[in-house]
Amino acid sequence: MIPNLASKEVHTWCVRLDVPRDLAERLYATLSPEERFRSARFRFDRDRRRFVVAHGALRDLLGRYVGTRPGDIRFIHNAFGKPVLGPGLGGRLKFNLSHSGDLALIAIAADADVGVDVERVREGSDYPEIAWSFFSAAEIDDLNGVPSHLYAESFLGCWTQKEAYMKARGEGFEIPPASFSVSQLNGAWSLHTLRPAPGYVGAVAVEGTGWSLSQHPWNLSTVFVDAAF
Numbered sequence: 001m002i003p004n005l006a007s008k009e010v011h012t013w014c015v016r017l018d019v020p021r022d023l024a025e026r027l028y029a030t031l032s033p034e035e036r037f038r039s040a041r042f043r044f045d046r047d048r049r050r051f052v053v054a055h056g057a058l059r060d061l062l063g064r065y066v067g068t069r070p071g072d073i074r075f076i077h078n079a080f081g082k083p084v085l086g087p088g089l090g091g092r093l094k095f096n097l098s099h100s101g102d103l104a105l106i107a108i109a110a111d112a113d114v115g116v117d118v119e120r121v122r123e124g125s126d127y128p129e130i131a132w133s134f135f136s137a138a139e140i141d142d143l144n145g146v147p148s149h150l151y152a153e154s155f156l157g158c159w160t161q162k163e164a165y166m167k168a169r170g171e172g173f174e175i176p177p178a179s180f181s182v183s184q185l186n187g188a189w190s191l192h193t194l195r196p197a198p199g200y201v202g203a204v205a206v207e208g209t210g211w212s213l214s215q216h217p218w219n220l221s222t223v224f225v226d227a228a229f
Helices: 021-028 033-040 045-066 127-134 137-144 148-169
Strands: 009-016 075-077 083-085 093-100 103-110 114-120 189-194 200-207 212-218
Touching: 009 045, 009 200, 021 045, 033 045, 045 093, 045 103, 045 212, 083 093, 093 148, 103 114, 103 200, 114 148, 127 137, 127 148, 137 148, 148 189, 148 200
Parallel strands: 009 212, 093 114
Antiparallel strands: 009 103, 075 083, 093 103, 114 200, 189 200
16 A cells, blocks of 8 residues: 655655566556557667566556556656646646666655656766766865775765756756756755665655655555556
8 A cells, every 4th residue: 555645755666677577568558658669669678678667667656646547647748858747637746757777766745846866886887977077066076085985876876866856857957967066955955865775876856845755665565557446
């Protein structure tokens, strides 16, 4: 069952994407034609199935929050492509989805814009070069003081917060990432760092202050894609 979504509370759901084929097929059946088209564009079956599970899990959860079948969920998109619930499903519920590797994170809140990001830690990646291109001068200075064995997670802690904030705003990279530091957002936005699974770093951004965060696993025992409401 879905926990009650209280005022000033954000629910995050951790979704493992490598699931049995029969579950992936059940979730695929709930997707819209547009989502199925997008899934078909992936070259590899593994990536295609992970997309299906992430978006099917989102539909499953939203369906239970608003009390409708997952396949009846309708989205509309803003000018930058961010989805929101379509007319007739209420205007209070806000959500966001991110996935990396075999893991997805879904954030759900009421009456406030919310964004989420998750990234798999990749040792030896070109994180310093990315930081020079996308981080503010203050953030680069902070990273330069981090011990080398902690650099990857520190980089991703900052990166995921920036991504979550930009996704919550609904404008994506129309907001230049280097134009702000996440430390400057305190007060207007709440930022939470997450460790959803070993080897992954995530973050949630939600508009305003005073929010509490609860974390939940989405797994086989929580699937209600066939349920009637």
